[in-house]
Structures are given as structure tokens and as C-alpha cells.
Amino acid sequence: MERIGQGRTAEIYAYSNEHIMKLYRMDFPHEAVQNEFRISELAFKKGLPVPQAVSLIEHTTSRAGIVFERIQGITLLSLIIQQPELLEQLAFKMADCHYRLHCQRDDEGTLPLQKQILSGAIHNVQLLSEDDQARVLSYLTTLPDQQQICHGDFHPDNVMLSEAGDQYWVIDWMTGMSGDPAGDVARSWVILMSATLPEDIDPAIRMGFETARESLVEFYIHHYMQLSGITREAIESWMLPVAAARLDEDLPAQEVEQLLKFVQERIRLL
Numbered sequence: 001m002e003r004i005g006q007g008r009t010a011e012i013y014a015y016s017n018e019h020i021m022k023l024y025r026m027d028f029p030h031e032a033v034q035n036e037f038r039i040s041e042l043a044f045k046k047g048l049p050v051p052q053a054v055s056l057i058e059h060t061t062s063r064a065g066i067v068f069e070r071i072q073g074i075t076l077l078s079l080i081i082q083q084p085e086l087l088e089q090l091a092f093k094m095a096d097c098h099y100r101l102h103c104q105r106d107d108e109g110t111l112p113l114q115k116q117i118l119s120g121a122i123h124n125v126q127l128l129s130e131d132d133q134a135r136v137l138s139y140l141t142t143l144p145d146q147q148q149i150c151h152g153d154f155h156p157d158n159v160m161l162s163e164a165g166d167q168y169w170v171i172d173w174m175t176g177m178s179g180d181p182a183g184d185v186a187r188s189w190v191i192l193m194s195a196t197l198p199e200d201i202d203p204a205i206r207m208g209f210e211t212a213r214e215s216l217v218e219f220y221i222h223h224y225m226q227l228s229g230i231t232r233e234a235i236e237s238w239m240l241p242v243a244a245a246r247l248d249e250d251l252p253a254q255e256v257e258q259l260l261k262f263v264q265e266r267i268r269l270l
């Protein structure tokens with residue numbers, strides 16, 4: 001099979017003209033793969049713009065995989081890199097797409113809860129002292145409880161646009177959850193401000209992205225606030241727990257350093 005994409009958790013192969021196979025990295029926990037399958041199915045049934053999850057392939061001795069409907073399109077991240085002059089327009093698409101997910105509720109209560117996911121991750125962060133963990137966890141309890149559909153990892157490499165630019169899909173639903181949209185936007189904000197591009201990327205592209213990074217964040221947040229009526233303060237209020245929880249992920253050293261500094265500064269302001 002031809003490899004057509006990759007991310008931190010998996011490689012993506014062309015399975016047929018209509019389907020792709022998302023093949024998870026060796027030893028990737030099967031429970032997380034089952035979660036992605038279940039949450040993708042749920043999001044699809046809700047009518048969200050998600051590629052249909054067709055089958056879950058699990059053998060105890062080999063890598064797990066999911067066959068998904070194939071999207072004929074390009075990621076928002078690739079478009080931003082290829083056509084930086086369209087940055088504002090693309091940031092608007094990103095905000096619009098995110099807002100549409102948030103308009104749906106998880107009334108059935110089948111998705112994991114945002115606050116539980118965040119607190120579980122914060123408890124695991126060895127880089128924070130127990131006191132600091134406790135401060136962030138106590139602060140988290142003061143934030144609103146909501147039941148809107150949240151993606152949990154919404155960034156430009158998880159949104160795909162059709163070539164005509166009139167249709168989009170959201171992929172990579174492993175972290176889908178039910179919660180406050182402001183928290184989901186705060187996570188996108190944290191990712192946009194701190195995430196590094198893959199190491200093998202062309203240095204010129206890297207520089208181009210670094211120049212665009214701040215404007216991308218500003219356009220995205222601005223458009224999201226306009227569409228949703230949610231204030232910047234509401235989004236900002238989630239930044240600390242979301243950034244602290246992200247420290248539980250397997251991130252490049254440079255990102256860890258930057259995030260930790262951010263988290264420690266915010267803890268001081270509590």
C-alpha cells in the first residue's frame with residue numbers, strides 16, 4: 001500500500017480509491033484505537049463532517065488499524081504552508097469548522113468528560129510538583145461544566161479541505177470528548193502557539209510557518225469569538241489546565257520547555 005500521510009500516532013496508507021488504512025505505530029495501546037473507532041462512529045452518526053470509520057482491525061501480534069473513508073483533499077496545515085497569502089481565509093475556515101462541532105451536544109453522555117480527561121492527565125505530569133498539580137486541579141473545578149462535542153486535538157493537520165475549498169472534514173477523533181467549547185478552543189490555541197513542525201520539514205517552510213504562527217492564532221481566535229459569542233476571557237480561563245494537561249503528552253523537548261514555562265507563570269498568577 002502507498003503511504004499517503006503520517007502523524008504522531010499512525011501512518012496512513014491508501015487502501016483503495018475510496019478508503020485509507022490508519023495503521024497505528026507498534027505497541028500503540030489497542031484501547032486508544034478502539035476509542036478512536038467508537039468516537040469516530042459516534043461523530044459520523046451525529047452528522048458531523050467526519051470520514052466514516054469502516055472497520056477496526058486488531059490482531060494481538062501486529063499493529064492495529066482502522067479503515068476509514070478516504071478524503072479527496074488536503075490538510076489545512078499543508079494549505080497554510082503552500083498558500084500563506086490565504087492565511088486569514090484559512091484561519092476563518094478553521095474557526096468555522098470548529099464552531100460547527102461545538103454546536104452539537106453529547107446528550108447521550110457517551111463521550112469521555114473534558115474535566116476528567118484533563119484532571120487525569122494533570123495527575124500524571126511528573127514535571128509539576130504535587131502542590132502545583134493540586135493548585136491547577138482545584139482551579140479546574142471552578143470552570144464551567146458543559147456537554148458540547150469537543151474534538152480534543154483540533155489543529156490544522158486534523159482538518160482537511162476539498163480541492164475546491166468548499167467542503168471540510170475533521171479527522172483524528174481519538175481524543176473526542178464532551179465539555180466546554182472554550183476549553184477545546186484553548187487547547188487549539190495552546191497547540192498553535194507552541195507546536196513544532198516535524199523535524200524533516202524544509203527549513204524555508206519552517207521559517208514561513210513561524211512568521212505566520214501569530215497571525216494564524218489571532219485570526220482563528222478572533223473569528224471563533226465572532227461566530228460563537230464566546231469571550232476571549234472565557235477561552236483564556238482554560239489555558240492553564242489545558243497547557244498543564246498537554247505536558248502529559250510525548251512532546252519534543254523544545255515544546256515541553258516552552259509549555260512548562262507558560263504553566264509555571266500561570267500558576268504564579270492564581
Ligand SMILES: Nc1ncnc2c1ncn2[C@@H]1O[C@H](COP(=O)(O)OP(=O)(O)O)[C@@H](O)[C@H]1O
Pocket residue numbers: 004005006007008009010011012020022051068069070071072075157158171172
Ligand atoms: N480519511 C483520510 N483520507 C485522506 N487522508 C487522510 C485521512 N485520514 C488521515 N489522512 C492523512 O494522514 C494524516 C495523519 O492522519 P491522522 O489521523 O491525523 O493521524 P495521527 O493520529 O497520527 O495524527 C493526516 O494529516 C492526513 O494528511
Ligand SMILES: [Mg+2]
Pocket residue numbers: 007008157158172
Ligand atoms: Mg493527526
